[in-house]
Amino acid sequence: MDKRVRFRTGTNALLTLVLILACIALVNVLSTMFFVRADLTENKVYTLSEPSIEAVRALDDLEVRVFISEDLPDEIEEGWGRTRRLRGIERQFMDKLNEYRSYADGRMRLVRVRQDIESQAENARLRLFSADEARVGQTGMLEFTRYAVGATFSYKNITEVLPLALDPEHYEYEITKILLRLRERAEAGKLMDDILEVGEELFEAVGACSRQVERATQEVHEEGELPLGGDDPVARLSGQLSLALPQIKEVCDPLAQTLAAVEQHLAGRNEDLDRLLESVAQFVEFYAQLEPAMGASEPREQRRAIQIADVLPRILETIDHDHELLVTSPGRRTVGVLCGHEEFCPFAAEQPFIRPDLAQVLGQNNPFVERFVNQATQLEQEINEINESVRRGLFTMRGFDVRKVTPNAPLPGDINALLIYGPRKPMSERMMYEIDQFLLSGRPVAVLLNEWDVSLRNYDREGEMTRTEILPNQSNIGQLLESYGVTVTGGLVLEPERHGSVALTEVIRQGQLAWQSQRDFPFPLFPTFFALNQEHALVRGLSHLTLPYAAALDTSLAEAAGHEVAWLIRSSKDAVARAGEFPLLPPQLVEMTRSAEGEGPFDVAVYVAGEFASHFEGREEPRFEGSEIVEEDEDMLAAARRLQRGDGRLLVIGSHLGLENLSTERVFEGFDLAQLSSGGMDFLEGLHLYMARYQNWRLRIQQLGRVLQDTVRFLPNVMDWAVQNEELVSIRSKGFIHRPLRQTTEGQRRALRYTGILAAPLLFSLFGLIRWQVRKRRKPTF
């Protein structure tokens, strides 16, 4: 071929290639703009469901500001040895938001924040996170780089925040929840416009005053000007304050008047506003003390002025919190969590176990008492921290507003639903009356039962493992439930084939050596239920659920009374129910359950609604323990308010989902303060017992192992039901799918394992050999 022709042909081919590659690049760019997706998952986990579409269409001018850090790490440590992968999270989050936008018919604006992302995100109340690697910052100190992935949703001057969006499987749930909340807040806010307006006004005024004071204390004198007060920092700061006095007075003085006016017109109308007013009053009080101290010449007064100036921003923080509560209050639904009967009650104790001043006095003369007090206080602190962290993790961070309901006091009027979570001790007649009236008032009540105390190898006070035992708990909640048609039959449901495993510690001895090892044992008392009522939102979309220590429930009374009754979770026909003494060690329990004839199915979670008769119908209204005789007219008023019948909604789950009470009352049960001053040493022995109780609580959590992970993920469904966000339950359930394997023997597992590894390669190799032989025979020989 001619050299020139070859060159031309080659150039043409190269150009064609470049052109085609450019086209391919262009197609890729275009594909990122125009794309379609097919969701093959069974529950359409990655497709917007109808409630989400309706929620976004209901808001006519929604602005979403998205904050995503530019250089997100590949993965982050989440504690407990777990890591979360972040690769591709940006695209997944944006995809989801774009999907909402596409359904919003132009009524949703998506704004991506590109400048100064992290600080803007922080101002917008997003929760920043850091990777595990620290870097040396500009100041030479080790710094953790902070990242943001989240968004704010604004609608009609109302803003809701998605503070941290790291879980793609729950994006739809989180976003739809925010959209529904925006709508609720907008609707409910109309009714309390004046309150919100006043709250805003006060908050702004206090903020301006605090900023003015802060500015005065931080002000740096212009170069050349002698600092007031010379080198003495106190005098200098005080001088700065007195210099700024006119400006401070101008901004801060009207505050007291504004507060007085608001208190006169709106005090007592709204609990959240009252709380804000209280904090603002505290601020005003401190400011009133600051004003005379600012211009003083005495060092003592000067110091006082500076101290007050330091306190004001801290009060502002409280006001900020109260203001946030007020702003988010329209439409907020609070769930009351009953405490005081050894229920699961994740709140820190309000009172210290031993008063600090008393502890100090007691410990002064006796080093053993001091040791006891130190260890007990440490234990108490640990318990409080666990409770706070559990509450945050289970409720607050999932957007549920929960409030502790204490016994022997009326139920708070502003709770929208009541959660009675596995009481172990009986409640007073009056408490039952409070619950009864609450239910009859139409507000939902969810009851989770904890009928039996099952101890599997707990620790005793010597730190030794105890034998297993099962004892009935003392709760009387069953009596109340029976009035509404739900009978707790008393037996624990055991599934012979479908159940989770219990993680038990066993001591392995080999010669002189002994060590502890944790092992999973199939455990029928953690039954796995596959019959879930798909017509009910609470369990819709779930394939199965494992409920530890589930009690069987009977609703025939409710049906007979004509109530609306729905079973939610039901056992198999092979299940059995046992009460009282029976073998608890896993191998014996499995054997017992398998050899028994099936007694099922049993209902273990039911829903009952309708017009209930009061449990106290025809009886006198019980009084709080220790309450004095009330006046006759007050009694008449209470009688007039009393409900004899009423429409109610009741959810009963036969299991406590593995979450049990951890409280100082329970751990330190039996402790008497007098022991510390008696001169004896009994209290030291008691300490071992308290430690053992705490360890046993931890041990029970460990024993639940994976079962707990599943049940804890089910709990928000119960909460959503309680606050009547049932459409959200079905969305969440899409992402909540654990698909455990069926129970198999070790032999079956081994067989399947080696079949999986060897069967295909062996068969394929055999096929190759046969083919080779056939070809060899066919080959002509010469």
Place this chain on the structure above:
Amino acid sequence: MRSTWVIAKREFRSFFDSPIAYVAITVFLIITGVLFFLADDFFAANEATLRPLFEWVPLIFVFYMPAISMRLLSEERRSGTFELLITMPIREHEVILGKYLAALGFLVVTLLLTLPYPIIVAAVGTPDWGPMIGGYFGLFLVGAVYLGVGLMTSAWTHNQIISFVLALLINGFFYFIDKLIGVVWAGTRDVFAYLSFDQHFQTISRGVIDTRNLVFYVSLSAASVLIASYSLRRRLWKG
């Protein structure tokens, strides 16, 4: 097109005429089986899913696919049969396409032989079939790109080993590219993230078939086959 099909069939058969295919597939199946059932301990994980398999196989493909594709053109050129092939009334791109289709066939056979895994998973649990189908589809797409890259490097050199190493490096680069995102210039991060094979695969293996991922894999496969075709033509012109 007919010629392409004839070459594809001939090439596909030739894969299984030698013991190499049997050895390669057997080794692949044993490695994946051990990783899935023993290293990740499917039964201890107690979840009816193939996710661990879909995490391992794309990495194994980084090595496995170049081993399959390295001989596609290099072998013919080394043994001189390629000259014979091009004297026939067929065009270079038909040869390339035919060989590529044969390699895809080999990939399909490999994937089909892993079907006992989902069967075992379904026997002991109730898996969600969407992510499984997506995962297999994703593996096919990833494998197709790797094979395309292998074909391309095979067109560049007579030497199978060099072809293998080049393909391994290119595939490895695209597989691990997202690990480099943190260290490259911020302006190129989006491009690096987009080019990550793993990132696209993750979406598909969740059970979401997205046209963006399809376009990415198909266009990369097409690009590598085109470059292979161009490289071959260029060598022919050079003589």
